[in-house]
Amino acid sequence: MRLSSFILAASIAVPATSETIVITQNGFDYSPFEASVQVGDTVRWEWSNGTHDVTSGADCSEDGLFFGLLRTSNPVFEYVVEESLAGQTVEYHCSVGNHCGFGMLAYLIVGDVNEPCPGDVNGDQAVTFNDLLEILASWGSDDAAKDVDGSGTVDFGDLLGTLANWGPC
Numbered sequence: 001m002r003l004s005s006f007i008l009a010a011s012i013a014v015p016a017t018s019e020t021i022v023i024t025q026n027g028f029d030y031s032p033f034e035a036s037v038q039v040g041d042t043v044r045w046e047w048s049n050g051t052h053d054v055t056s057g058a059d060c061s062e063d064g065l066f067f068g069l070l071r072t073s074n075p076v077f078e079y080v081v082e083e084s085l086a087g088q089t090v091e092y093h094c095s096v097g098n099h100c101g102f103g104m105l106a107y108l109i110v111g112d113v114n115e116p117c118p119g120d121v122n123g124d125q126a127v128t129f130n131d132l133l134e135i136l137a138s139w140g141s142d143d144a145a146k147d148v149d150g151s152g153t154v155d156f157g158d159l160l161g162t163l164a165n166w167g168p169c
Contacts, residue, residue, distance in 0.1 A: 020044050023106070025052055025070050028099055030092075030106035038111045039083045047075040051096055052104070054079075058091040060100035065090065087112040117169035119162035121146050125169045131162055 018040040024031050026048045037043060045054045047070035054077050056065035068077025085108075093105035119127035121134050138146040138154040146154045148161035 018042065022046060024048060025050075025054075025094075028094070028102045028104040030054075030104070032106070034107045034109055036109045036111065037081050039081050039086050041081050043079045043081065043108060045070055045077045047071060052094045052099065053077075053096055054092055055095040056090060056092045060093055060095075060105070062095060066092070070094075081108070081110055085110045117165055118148050119165035120169055121148065121162070127162055127165045127167060127169070132159070135159055135162055 020042045021035050021037050021044065023035055023043060023045045025045060045068065052070040054068045054070060055062050057063035066079045070077060088110050090108040090110060091105060092108065093100040117127065119131055121131045135146050135154060135158050141154050142152060143154055146158065148158040151157055
């Protein structure tokens with residue numbers, strides 16, 4: 001198999017890295033109180049009782065980022081974390097009655113989109129053919145920036161580590 005065919009096959013086989021984070025509502029609580037999420041993740045709030053909602057905003061004020069009902073007729077609300085929230089903590093609450101005043105609030109802690117990922121040797125937040133070219137150009141050296149697997153030498157392990165992480169970070 002030619003290298004270009006192998007690279008194309010590897011890029012198709014890599015699964016998406018986004019996850020679904022489930023937050024449950026029970027009484028005047030969201031659980032977990034703090035949820036760590038990443039850009040692109042789906043946050044799924046699930047209703048268990050009462051009449052509630054999920055409203056973004058600090059200090060019991062709405063900021064318009066997201067809003068969803070949680071009740072018998074709408075037991076699930078989902079929101080996909082936007083890139084503009086990277087590195088931020090997003091407060092949300094229930095705006096029904098005085099529920100927020102009773103402490104019905106919680107937080108999404110959004111990871112920094114600029115965290116390095118294995119195989120992204122050129123720092124462009126994606127593992128692509130350009131990263132492979134840089135690894136091949138440093139083959140056999142002790143260039144720590146290109147040593148994806150930390151073995152001390154740029155070699156086949158680094159090539160495999162790069163292909164295993166193909167795509168956006």
